[in-house]
Structure formats: structure tokens, C-alpha cells
Amino acid sequence: MFSKSKVLITGASTGIGATYAQRFAERGHDLVLVARSVDKLEANAAELRQKTGVSVDILPADLTTEAGLHAVEARLRDDASIGILVNNAGSNVGGTFVTQSIDDLTNLVTLNATSVLRLSHAVAPRFAEKGEGSIINISSALAFAPEWQTSVYTATKSFVLLLSQSLQAELGPKGVYVQAVLPAATRTEIWNFVDEDKRPPLMEVSELVDAALVGFDRREAVTIPHLHDELRWQTLETVRQALLQDTGHTTAASRYLEAK
Template sequence: MTRQSPSALITGASAGIGQGYSEHLARTGHDLVLVARREDRLNELASRLRDAHGIAVEVLVADLSSEEGAGRVADRIVSGPLIDLLINNAGYASRGRVSELAPDTLDQMLRVNILALSRLSIAAMGRMAANGRGSIINVGSGTAFMQFPGNAGYGASKNYVMAFTRHMHLEAEGTGVRIQLLVPGVVSTDFHQIAGADLANFPPERVMKPDDLVVASLRALEKEESVCIPSLPNIKDWEAYVKAETTVGAQTSRDRIAARYH
């Protein structure tokens, strides 16, 4: 019996990191479901990948900032042919100081970065757990570890992704589902231009190529590393971060206030 090709659904597939995942997975024989808003770019990418690799590529045009768009992708995950790998990559940064943020603009970003990612994770986790297999990669951001003016909205949204995905790690134990939190730093995509930044402002040694990021992420998935920080030289630094969280967490609920408040 011929083994069916593995399949992956990638959000934000038309550019940047999402396109990098699409191209790499196509080369390794995955059938793809490509999700993004820009139909022309999706169709061009799908045609190129079909021709180059002989894979099946489904184009799913959806605006994940809308209830209808996120719902259509969730329905595809739940009711369509089984997806082996979900990559929640769609997201963007709308930056500005809290006193100056446009509420509607912030709301739209949070719908993509938080609500859509959550909805698709829920859909995939349920179906994959029922089938005893599957993988989910949620793309976070190194800015989750940083605080600087103008980053409150975006940074907080990626803190949500980090916390949500780490809880998923615990809930996936024993289900056969692999969960990865991917934490990129600065990557050479148009993300920064859209966010109003300039890649030229970053030292070259701080900027990673999308292909390298994708290779690290998929290798980490093979190794069943639940957290992938591609440029972190020593995983013990992440482990120290988690240990510090545990130390602080153990002291946050006591029957008396700390001595310094007396």
C-alpha cells in the first residue's frame, strides 16, 4: 500500500517565514495548504511549488483578522483531509506607544496574532489528539523577552503565544501530538518594513535568513524539542529562564506580605 504524502497547513504562507516553510516542506514531499490574504501571491507560489516538486497544493485565501476568515481555516482543519502539520505563522506588528495606539488597529493585530492562532490551535489539537498524531508549530517572537517603548501591543501578543503554547505542551503529553514554540529573532523578511522598521538598522550578525530559521525549526521538531530558539547557543539558558519562573511562581501566593512592605 502506497503511503500517503504528509500534509502541512501554513498560515501567512505568501511571504517571509511562511513562504520559507512552504518551499522547504515542498522539497521534502509534503502536500500543502497555503493560507494568506493575497490570492495572487498564493497562486503564484502554489503553481511554482507544484511544477517544481510534483506535490498537491491547495490555496485557501483568508483574512485571519476576520471571524469569517479564521472560521474558514478552522473548518478546513476540522473537516477537510487530515493535516499532519499546522504552522501558525501569520502575524504582524502594529507598534506605537500605548497613549498613541489606534484602538481599531490594535484590535485587528490581536485578532490575527492571538485569536486566530488560538482558534486554529484548538481545531488542530482536537483533531490531531483524536487521531493520535500530528504536529503544531506556533511562531512567537524574541520580543516576548523584551520591553521597549512602542512594543506593548505586539510584545504582549507574543507573550500570549508563548504562554498558550507552553500550556499546550503539557496538555499534549501522551496524545501523540508534538507542539513547538518557535521564537525567532530578527529575520530578513518584509515583516520589519510593514512594522515601520528598517532591517538596515540591525547589525548583520543579528539578522537570520528565513531558510535557516525554518531548517532549525523542523530539525527541532524531529528532535522533539518543545521550544526552538534557533540562535540560542546553549539551551541551558532557556532552562535557567524556566527555573527562575518557577522560583518566582512559588513565592507569589503566601499567607503574608513580604517583609519589605512592613
Template sequence: MSTASKGTALITGASAGIGAVYADRLIKRGYDLILVARNEKLLKEVAAKIAVPGRTVTTLVADLANKESLKQVEKVLREDASITLLVNNAGVGSVASILKDNVEEMDAMIALNITALTRLTYAVAPAFVARGTGTIVNISSVVGIAVEMLNGVYSASKSYVLSFGHTLQRDLADKGVRIQSVLPGATATDFWDVAGYAPQKEGANTMRATDLVDAALAGLDKGELVTIPGLQDADAQDWTQWEEGRRAISKKFSHAKPGARYGV
């Protein structure tokens, strides 16, 4: 367990699941914490459970889907010079098709999964650049690639997080700011209760949240830009090839004339 302070980590969605595990692991690594979530009771329970002598834990009750509440967290990220790490973990999902889901619920999902994550990143990035150091961890999902697996809006929101991470790496890497995009697969958290498929928590291929976070932090230590804990070593080259293929084809899109196959 580290005793030297590594600064402060602000973790969203920290009252349970992946966020709560990040809180436990990061405080043991020497970070002070700011834990953000809607449920004050659960936040305080997490704070009490993970307490470590010499480290401070602050709880900040905020609904990140609410603009005014979100602005409070943005203000903290802009003004608290002790913050060295942002973990954008808060999110919500669904397994329902477009014919069964409520569009207002989908709008709220976009507000949390995309808008809040974006605004928090925009709040902290200039502060990190000014100090020449800082780390942003964005929790995406494997459905950001395997987009047909769950609800379309959820998958699209996680594709956004992955794409956003790539551009953050382009813009910030040479300014001392580290970016990591983490792509969990099915993980045993209450996410599935909210998403509408609680049995997935007990699935044979469902990962424990502790294993997920430990792997994600190991990936961060290794300098990975994208960490996919569930991708086994024998298949890791498939991700490398997919990324290389994506970057290669992106150079072939811009031409003054359509392809001959269109007969234009």
C-alpha cells in the same frame, strides 16, 4: 527530497516571508500543502514556485482577522483528516509606542496574533488527539521574552503565544500531539515594512528567513519544545536556566499570608 506523503501541512501567512519558506521546505519533506493568506495572487505565485511532482498544493484565501473568514479555515482544520501539521505563522507587528499607535490597529493585531492562532489551534487539536498524532508549530518571537524591544501589544501577543505553547504541551503531549514554539529574532522579511522599520531587514544581526526556517525545522526534528534559532550554542544554557528558574519560582507564589516585607 521525500517522496512518501507525510500528510498535509496547513500554513498561515504563507504568501511571503517565513510562511513561504515553510511551504518550500515542507513540500520537499513530503507534505501536501494548504497555503492560507489574504493575497490570492501571491499565494498562487508561491504555489507555482514550490511545486513538486506528486505533491498537491491548495491555496485558501482568508483574512484571519475577519471572523467569518477565520471560520472557513477552522472548518478545514476540523474536517480534513489528511492534515497532520499546522504552522501558525500569520502575524503582524509594530515598533511604535502606545502614544503613537492607533488602538484600532492594535485591536486588529490582537485579532490576528492571538485570537486567530488560538481558534485555529482549538479547531485542529481535537482532531489530532482523536487520531493520536499531529504537530502544531506556533511562531512566537524573542520579544515575547525581551518585551521592551518593540511595540508593547506586539510583544505581549508573542508572550501569549509562548505561554500558550507551554500549556498546549502540558495538555497534549501525552496524547500524541507535538507542540513547538519558535522564537525568531529580527528576520529579513516584509514584516518590517508593515511594522514601520524597513531598515531592519538589512541589519547586521538580521537573519535570513531561509536560515530561520531551516533551524526551526532542525529544532523540530530534535524534539525541541521551544526553538530560538538566534540563540548561540554558548548561550543556550541561559535559556535552560531561565526556564528552570521560572518553573521553580512558580511553585512559591501561593501562600495564605503576604510576604513580611508588606507589613500586613
């Protein structure tokens, strides 16, 4: 009998990841839920098993540690029934570049960027060999916002966007689908570090995930649920490709040639 592929979701204890878990369970997919909070993972798993009848494993792991990354990589390599990876776990650090500690920033890069790289790399060879499989990477609309002074978070989310687009270009022809999802402000616990009166208007998390799954079903490479005017993204892509084409010269641009 045809069975739906199992979905491994990181950051599945709360927020966007927990909502993805709910939606994939409702679609009949078995799940592997990853996060640090064992109690929350167990509660989510029990509820999903009871409500939907799917099988739900929990895999507690801290994705800023070598042990945590290794455990999830091993599961992705060894469990051939996993056909969808959702790289959702992510965080932010309060303060500015000069006030944030280098330890906090290094952990942020490990969680938001390195874990996406390592888990994608653990699963991609198997997916490519099989000619099927999907990777959903949660980036952020802040990937476009270097001027918002969220420097390292912005840089990690740009990395996730560019990695996703590059992997889609490389693995798409081999039958693997890679989607970058770019939420803007969405109501989850990630906003706890910002005072309530300083938070922007927030989209409800169920609306965000349902829209992102429409993009997934359409096999969109980049999905930006909060963006109403799709033409803005298409224009940015067109300009980016034209800019890239214009870097093929062998002489420096005239503006850099000193007047002799």
C-alpha cells in the same frame, strides 16, 4: 502506502511562512497555503507543485475577519489529512502604544493571538483523539522584551509562547506535539515598516526556518534559533519553575506585612 500528513500554513505568501511551505514541500508533504494575497499564494503554489510534485491548495483568508477565521477553522476540522498546523501569520504596527490606533491594535491581537488560539482549538480535538499531529506556533524573541516598547506585539507573542507551552503540557501526553518557535530579527517583509538604516542585523529566512525544523524534528517544545547559549533558556526555565513553586504560600510575603 504510507503518506505524509498535509500541512496547513498561515501567512504562506511571503517570508517565514513561504519558506516553511517550501521546506515541507521538499519533504514531500501536501500543503494548504493561507494568506490574503491570492496572487502570491497562486504563484507559490504553482512553483511548489512544479518543483516538488506535491499537491498544494490555496485558501485565501484574512485572519482578522470572522469569515476568514471561520473558513480556516472549517478546513482544519473537516480535512482529516491535515496533520500539521503552522500558525505563522503575524504582523506589527508602527508607532508606540499612545500613537497606535485602537483599531490597528485590535486587529494585531486578532491576527497574532486570537487566530493562533482559534486555529489551534479547531484542530486540537481531532489531533488528540487520533493521538498524533503537530502544531507549530511562531512567537518571537520579543516575547521576552517588555522594555522594548513594542507593547502589544510583545504581549501577543508572549501569549503565543505561553499558549504553546501550556498546550504541549496538556496535549503532549496525548501524542500531540506543540512547538513554539521564537525568531529574533529575520530578513522578511515584516521589517518594511522600519527604515532600512534603523533595522538591526538580520538572519536570512532560510537559515531561521531550517534551524526551526531541526528543533521540530527533535520535538523541542521551544526553539530559539538565534540564541547561541542554550543554557540561558534552561536557566530561565529553572528560575521560572522555582518562582512558581514559591507561590504556594497561604500568607503574604513579609515585605508586604505592614509594621504594626
